[in-house]
Amino acid sequence: MRNEERTMSICYIFASGEYGTQWPDIQPGDLCIAADGGFSQMQAHGVDPDLVVGDFDSLGYVPPHPHIVRHPAEKDDTDTALALSEGWSRGYRNFHIYGSLGGRLDHTLANVQLLCGLVEQGGRGKLVGPGMTVTAVHNGTLELEGETGRTLSIFCLGEPAHGVTLEGLKYPLHGATMTVQVPLGVSNEFLGGPARITVERGTLVVMIENQV
Structure with a gap:
């Protein structure tokens, strides 16, 4: 895929937070990344991720997937931040992050920080959770x-x-x-x-x- 096409497509990240009833309409050319526990959500919806990222402390096991980027549990970035970096390095600039709200307040605030950093670098994005969508x-x-x-x-x-x-x-x-x-x-x-x-x-x- 050409770089200009990637900037128009969406990188979907499925994180380990809470999910509502909303689920994306994934199109050809979009990139789907499971961040740790988000893998189980994707499985439940019958969606196979393009990439699985994380330390897998939330999921509890390393999934049998051909494209895994495993990180140690003690690290500077959250699994969601690492997934966003993977999408950015592949040329994507529009990110929809599901399971990024609710649950632990510290992780919710960390995801809002990621969103602010994303738009300040010229990207676009939104966090989708139960009852609310956050953008910047x-x-x-x-x-x-x-x-x-x-x-x-x-x-x-x-x-x-x-x-x-x-x-x-x-x-x-x-x-x-x-x-x-x-x-x-x-x-x-x-x-x-x-x-x-x-x-x-x-x-x-x-x-x-x-x-x-």
């Missing part, structure tokens, strides 16, 4: 759509985010500065049409209530 935007505009009343929250979790403009939401902002100390963007709502979240300088994390 860096120095740019994120366009979304949601039915009237659907909840989303917008957070600055690092350096101050400047020039924040929210359009098409119940509570708009125009050129505001958001900081990690003040939860200014919590519990906003879609108005039933397109919404735009713009940050001129900085990174914003966007948490969206999943549709039932």
